[in-house]
Amino acid sequence: MKMALSRKEADELKPQISGIVEKVLGFSDNSVVVAAIQCLQKDMDKGRIIEHLQPLMDKSAKKFVEELYTTVELSKTKKKSRKRKEDEVETAGTKKVRRFVEPDIPVALPAEPIAESPGMLTTQQIKNMMEHARKQIEQRKEQLKMMDPADIRAQAEAAKISNGSEQQALIESSMTKAEKAAELQRKIQEKLAARPGLLSAPPSTPEAMTSLIAKITGKVGAEESAPKPLILDDQGRTVDATGQLLNIPQRVPTLKANIRAKKREEFRQKMLEKPEEESSSEVKTFYDPRVPQEGPTRQKRQFKFYDKGRFVQIAQKIRTKTQLEKLQNEIAQAAKKTGIQQASKLALIAPKAVVESGQIPDLEWWDEYLIPQESSIDTSEEKYHGITNLIEHPTQMDPPGEKKEVTMGLFLTKKERKKLRRLNRREAMKDEQEKVRLGLAPAPEPKVKLSNLMRVLGNDAVQDPTKVEQHVRAQMAKRKREHEQANAARKLTTEQRKEKKMKKLKEDVSSGVHVAIYRVKSLRDPAKKFKIEANSNQLYMTGCVVLFKDINVVVVEGGPKAQRKFQRLMMIRMKWADEKKWKRDEGEESGPNSCQLIWEGQSKSKNFGPITVKQCLTELAAREFFKKHGVEHYWDLAHSTKILEE
Template identity: 35%
Template sequence: MAMILPMPAALQILMVPLLNQLLWHRGLRLILLWLLVILPFLLSTDGTSSAAGKSGSLSLDALAKAKKALQMQKELSEKLKKIATLSKGSSSDGSGKVQGPAATASDAAAAAAAASVQPPTSSVPAFPGLANITNIEAVKRAQELAAKMGFRQDPEFAPIINCFPGQPPVDAAVPQKPTKAPVLRVDALGREIDEHGNVVNRTKPSNLSTLKVNINKQKKDAFQILKPELEVDPNVNPHFDPRMGINKSKLLRPKRMTFQFVEEGKWSKEAEILRVKSQFGEAGAKERQAKQAQLAKAKGGTDINPNLIEVAERVITKEKPKDPIPEIEWWDAPLLLTGSYADISDDVTIEDKLKREKITIYVEHPRPIEPPAEPAPPPPQPLKLTKKEQKKLRTQRRLAREKDRQEMIRQGLIEPPKPKVKMSNLMKVLGSEATQDPTRLEKEIRSAAAEREQAHIDRNIARKLTPAERREKKERKLFDDPSSVETIVSVYKINDLSHPKTRFKVDVNAHENRLTGCAVICEGINVVVVEGGSKSIKRYGKLMLRRIDWAKAVKEEDEDEDETTDKPVNKCVLVWQGNVARPSFNRFFVHECMTEAAAKKVFADAGVAHYWDLAVNFNDEI
């Protein structure tokens, strides 16, 4: 018996892809689906008649459904009239039957019955109204347009669309039922077998983890990059400069931007190599490097980075052999009479074999030996602060002390100070008490003020230095610490030191500044050498170079003698100043010498004859 398909289903096959292309509005698309799918289904339930001889009259339920469907169809047709794009599709036969408002359920039933009478031409079920080849081509075009526009194909209509006569069937995605889980079969030995009893060989997963380093190495070995050959060798190029340090591999592939850690001394070593090459040439530089390497090897010095030493079997160093056990210990030798343990036994009294005079009531401690270690580094020097910083530091300390005192008063650890009442703030502090007995209060206030003043005077007296302390403070200010080992020497050269006034100043100021040295007066040259601390040397230098007018003292002497001979201008210059390990003179004295040899002997006796040579050979005009 041939399969009977209602006409609306065939119209659905033809119109759904086309209307999906034409109607993008969701509401209109739902209306057309209702018209093409649901309505024909309602009509086909009770209104269709078969060729088996059933009555052609419709039942009451079918008529009610048809009437309701016709009413809904009228409402939908009014909405479809507004769409101008459907006017072209209404010319076809199948579409006119569905979209016409005058269609009835009886017409649909008659058409279905007439279609059912015709025998099918093939095994494919016959669809009324779709035997024309143009309808098939229209359906194919509609499917292609729907596929291009991205519309999803309804899987329920795929087998119906593919069953047109004369067309090859298209594979439809038929949902498959979920397959059952495979059954695990095991033999007597616990091996997995299939349904035929054959052992199934499966590769067991490895439980060992592979390091990322090994994985990367395998990938690198598998994927080897072959560097392309350069068309022209840079060394053959006449304009190529090898000093530019261009590497052929770097030209082919740029270097990755990674961290490049430079070892200490790398650049200085390369600079030294370039300097040697430029000075001695390529061959000379290689010979020099070979000699330096041999010399370093002979000295035992290694220039190898300890971080690059290969880990290998350690060489065991031979230890110094232990000393043999002596016949008698060194601490027992001075106590025994014979100097050996042979005379001592268990049955002999030890006291008879000992030197009694060596045993005393005192405990002899061994001499302490300092361990062989390097001396500790000197402690850091205190930070030198400016006057402004010192003042700021004193203010901060004073504020911190005051804050601590207030905190202790708040905790009750010390007694709070009494209120400082004066005549100016009498009424503010006491208030109404000041008016009750003002005479008594005034007396108390004045006595308290006198006590405060006396306490202030007492504190100043307590802080006042004694004459000895004042003298010591003045000495610390004027002179350096005598315990300091620093000794500064100054050598002065004077053209003329014959004037008694200037000679007195040179001698007395040296004694007052606690300087040692000598002043040697000779015909034509005079040398003054002083030794002492930095403060004393500084003051004495100001006296010799600034305060004394050497030229004026000589002029006064020349006026008294009425000499008209021309003499060089008298002046004093500093020949040399520096530090020495220890002073060479015990005190300051003045020597008058007739010759230069006698003057040099004065310095030679003190071991500083070079001072005289410095002064004689000094030229201040350079």
């Protein structure tokens, strides 16, 4: 079966073909849509189309072509039926009802044919009626033409003299009949056109026709044509001139929908109306229907929720109070056994009453043991002269080295990371396909490699394999070049790498500085001094190296990570005992060199700058150096540990 498509038909079918491609392949491919439209325009059969689309769609080509042909046939069938309906409408429009038209008298009829109904005139009846009226008018014209105008005027004067005013009016009316015939015919047609349901039954006699024409043209008595006056009585009801009550028929809905709507409205009104309650005369006297009254409403109960952790805090306070009481009893028992009376007062240090935060008590807990429980506070007595109401409450501050709570991050497994990456790539691909489908971005060219070149290119690869291979290799080289350029663009410069490394090594010491003090027996080896200085500078640490006989003190300040690395250098990496080249003086004691960590802790801020080496000849000079930096206790600690060891 062959079916050629025009350009207009192809544009109309393009969205449907694109939907078929997405249904068969699972995704939209513009190249398949263009190839299918070209095959249909070239009037190919099914076999040739399948063969042409085989390289692009593989096994799905046959299914796609079947659905494509079904869609095209359905579209052509709909178009033919639509054209046939339009032809029928045009044919029906040409067969219009011929209306009655006379060349002498213009006739105005409704633009559309009037639908026949039991209460209206048929088209044939209207034609007969108009033909009868036309004949009457023509007869009257012939009678007037046969008479001479002078004779008519003479007859009118004679009639006026003889018969008075009645004969004169009759003659004048006969003179104007010829002139008013056309106007009469025009009014009849206008009334019929404006009011097609005016006649309930066709006229059967000429007298009925004459009365109908008079009724249409308004030539009726004043009492018949003029509207009746509206007369109302004192109660607002409609009455006639004699005072009798008139029954005006109300319009009743005939459609089912209007009847149901009216019933619903009546039911709603009944539901809204409340039965009148029997009440006393006083209530009826002072009742005002304009004021809405609301009945007594019961206040809705609501849940009262406690704050989260309230009962946990109460339980914690009870446990703390019980623990303090137990501790006080133990201290009191121990004081009685030892015989120390003052030690029993230590059990009263803890507060006995729970005081809320922000509340200032009348008596502080450290003053309770001074005041007897039976007496009240009276500062006027001499024994309480040191107690005043001037109590200083210092601001509570956290210690500088307190660690902050660190929450563990969410670590995904390898399978979960792969799945997350796959979902993100799928979303990005969907966005790109949507842009291509909307025409916001060009369609990417197919990714061709040597392994899939036959499947992608198909017949083109067989016709000119050398040219195709060159094209594929050029495309592969282009992809590799773009990949390398993207990597080079992301690569950090030398300054950026240095800054990144520095940022990793520098640590935040705002909450506290970690300090470590080492005591080395001998630091004569310049290599070991160089290692200490170089590593401390590389780790961005501060401190000093003080040299004095057998007491060589190394103080370093920095973050916890840097301290761990420096401690590994001093205690493990550096071999202090292997010193063959640098021997001790003859006066000094022999023995292997060693390094000892004598103290590590935290301080509020740094006390030293970049690492420096200081040679001191006396103990006083060494202590003065540390005192200048405000940490003379570092030297005292190192010197005392040396003396204790000896």
